[in-house]
Each structure stands twice: as C-alpha cells, then as structure tokens.
Amino acid sequence: MSISGAEAEASHELLVIRPSKWTLVVIVQLRSGTMRFNELRRNMGGVPQKSLSQTLRELERDGYITRTAYATIPPRVEYDLTELGRELLALADDWHSFAQRNRRAVEQARRLFDAVDERPAY
C-alpha cells in the first residue's frame, strides 16, 4: 500500500489524521463507556465548553460517537463510542504507546539539536 499520489489525495487522506486539540482526548475518555457532558468536561481538565461542544459535534457528525439526549429536567445527554469510534480509539492507543516509548528519545534528540548553536550554512 502506497500513500504517495496526487498531493490533493494525500492531503485529503491526511486530514483525517490531524484531529483538533481535544478530539482524541474525548475518544480515550469514552473508553470505559457512556459519559455525560459535564462528566467529560470534568475529566478533561480545563477544556472550554465551546471546544468540547464543537469536538463532540464533529465526532458525532463523522460517526465516531453517538449522542443521546433525554428530555428531562434538568436535561441529560449521553455520549458513547460507535464501532468506528472504537477503531479510532485503537489508533489513539497506538499513538500514545508510541509516544510513551519514544518520549525520552525525542527529548534527548531535541536537547542535542538545540545544543548545537554552531549550525552553519543552513
């Protein structure tokens, strides 16, 4: 399988792998099951309501999560991963695993790179 092709296609495909700041955080939060809006909000630290709403909306739109609203007072909305969402979760885990394994190496590489103040003729 080769990715290289028309740049438009490449860009298009790669768009899928440039999630917004909070998308994958939501995905991993829903790992253990159903969650409500403010429940997510609390568990995700300082995420603004606007960002969370937008993220949830887009995830629902793309079919990664479901949204179930109950017409009670007070209102109550539950979010869940779909099958597709669980696949995305698997990918997120892969990335996280990768990041965990190589965090030190990358930090070290950065320090080395930054230490070379004599970087001539770029």
Place this chain on the structure above:
Amino acid sequence: MSISGAEAEASHELLVIRPSKWTLVVIVQLRSGTMRFNELRRNMGGVPQKSLSQTLRELERDGYITRTAYATIPPRVEYDLTELGRELLALADDWHSFAQRNRRAVEQARRLFDAVDERPAY
C-alpha cells in the same frame, strides 16, 4: 494501558499526535529512501518553501529524519528517515489505512448528519 490521567499529561502525550500539516506527508515521501529538498517539494505539490523548511527542521530536531548537507556548488541536501522515523511511518500507514477503509462511512455519516435540518434543542 490507560491514557486517562492528569489532563496536563494527557495533553502532553497527545501533542505528539498532532503533527503539523506537512509532517506526515514528508514522512511518507521518504519511505522509498533519500530525497533532496526540491525533490520533496515537487512530489508534495503546492507546499511553500517555508512550510517545508520548518517541517524538515522539526523532524530533524525530534530525531525522525537525518539531514546531510554537501558543501558543493550548487548546494545539495539529502533527507532520510531514521529508525524512529520509520516507526512513525508505520503509524502513518496505520492511519492512512484506517482513513481509506472508513472514508465512505464517514462521508455517509456526514451527509446523514447534515441532512437533519431539524435538530432541536442542542
């Protein structure tokens, strides 16, 4: 393995999975081996020089690619994947594969979602 934890930690980890617009495009371009600057540029479509430079610099800094400059006239610079870069390439392939498999499904989900103009009480 659980991702959930302090939000700061989660954010930090997830930073690694929010590459810039061109990072993964470069990575997949280097799949087949060494490439020069303008060679990359041509194969990547309309990428501005600035963006490509920045991307290459950061990838080098983090240890994903190597940069070899030859002091010839005209100058010549070659880029290559490191071992770490190849691991990143593997992840990129996973994402691409995922995107390929589910492109239709996501498009369909979007159409369905957008078709519901009666979405009350969000």
Place this chain on the structure above:
DNA sequence: CTGCATCCTACGGGATACTG
C-alpha cells in the same frame, strides 16, 4: 539549489456571558 526574512490572513481555541 537550499534555504531565511517578512508580511499577511485565516482559523483554532480560550474566556466570558447568556439561554432553554
């Protein structure tokens, strides 16, 4: 050929206030 410097615009995303 391989970059850097500059300018400019669009957009993500945070803070705050308000609503059903």
Place this chain on the structure above:
DNA sequence: CAGTATCCCGTAGGATGCAG
C-alpha cells in the same frame, strides 16, 4: 445540565522577495 453567542488573541501557514 447542556449547551449557544461573542469577543479576543496567538499561531499556523501561504505568498513574496532576498541570500549564500
């Protein structure tokens, strides 16, 4: 409780011109 509306700002990133 679960959002929307508005404002504001930093930064990504595109276009252009210049340099070694």
